[in-house]
Amino acid sequence: MPCVSIDCVIFGFHDNQLKVLLLKIEHLEGWALPGGFIYKDEHIDDSARRILHERTGLQDIFLQQFYVFGDAKRSDENITKLVFEKTEFKAPENNWLLQRFLTIGYYALVNFNAVHAAPDYFSEACEWHDINNLPSLAMDHGGIIQEALRTLRTHLHYEPVGYNLLPEKFTMPELQHLYETILDEKLDRRNFQRKMFSYHILKRLKDRRKGVAHKAPFLYSFDLRKYHKALQEGLQTAW
């Protein structure tokens, strides 16, 4: 489907830092978000899932639409031209489509270690970048990332989505560091734990994280069944 694209802000967590997966487009300045187009018979959520799978090799990832970027001047003609040259899409005679592009923003939360980053057809590199140390970005992709981060922060206040960024087993301090990084603020260790427990979505495992300095912390994993149940009943405090 022409004139509309999908861009994915793929968040990962590594070395206590929040990362975003970016592509380096050939012959052009700046990095770009993984993106793509909507196939003819595809639900847009499936398009986003497909793009995500192509770049990361992952399936069944947490993925959420968050905003449509529709400034008339947001497109970069060079990039648009490149896209039309390299794909099956054909610009009509009136070159309507060259002039502007909407993009639907999705954000995804992935397990950093499980990702196999792969460049796409237009790009020469596909790499993680620290959210606090982003390279120069093409078009409005910097703004899209900021908006995704803002959305993620908000969602984190209502739904404990953060663990999607962690491996299956993790410790409470690791989970807390993740939250602190996303929210960019220090949290009290004990109150954090109490709050997390109150959701009843964590399973404490029998084993602990070993080989680490100091007292060995418990390992946890998520109780997905309880998580979905809790979400349905609503976590957020109502009026």
Added chain:
Amino acid sequence: MPCVSIDCVIFGFHDNQLKVLLLKIEHLEGWALPGGFIYKDEHIDDSARRILHERTGLQDIFLQQFYVFGDAKRSDENITKLVFEKTEFKAPENNWLLQRFLTIGYYALVNFNAVHAAPDYFSEACEWHDINNLPSLAMDHGGIIQEALRTLRTHLHYEPVGYNLLPEKFTMPELQHLYETILDEKLDRRNFQRKMFSYHILKRLKDRRKGVAHKAPFLYSFDLRKYHKALQEGLQTAW
């Protein structure tokens, strides 16, 4: 811009009921949301504002993008055909565009009494309908309305956007009824008032609502300056 439309869920409040403005499309079954297309050099928010202005005569309304509906099968071919027949847009030879349409959902909060409902080019009627008593709706417009309502409810928990639905002057019980209608739950009169006051966005006026049965309630209006200031600093309770 073809292949993408904008649909507006315009909420109004009247007779203690939440209303939605709907259009009756000529020669077709069911009612539809006011919608339209994006002009060439127009920011999509401006497109939504334009559509809203055309249907209601209003300007400077509270308006918010909330979701993109992108199911591959959501379009109704009859309606799409009608649109192409009646507008300047031309379907390309491959009739790509006849096959599916994305729509960007916006919701708007308007002062019911200020609206002058006007049908558009395709429709024979433009009327308010009770949210709890909707007529048969075209395509997925029923789902769009439900999603808009869900979004409105969520937003109401964070930002006191409700007053956008009321006239400039209103009483506390009126405001409370509005909230009760949107959230579909009973609220305690005294706690509601305290909470509202705590936002410091209301100005109590000197006069009261007169001619009404029982004790005359105070009139209030919004202190827009303080409202925007409060929003910037964030109303929601952080972690």
Added chain:
DNA sequence: AGGGTAAGTGTTAATTTGACGCAATGCCAA
């Protein structure tokens, strides 16, 4: 004028949140 009803204001208990203490654990260095 008095009854009925809704509005304005205040009080109190329950719950949630924020700030912090202390003992237990497990490296590491002496």
Added chain:
DNA sequence: TTGGCATTGCGTCAAATTAACACTTACCCT
């Protein structure tokens, strides 16, 4: 091998917020 030290697990208490409810005042209606 043992004591120091940083970190984890668990708990406490006060402050703030929320929920539940009582009482007085005002205005229409009969």
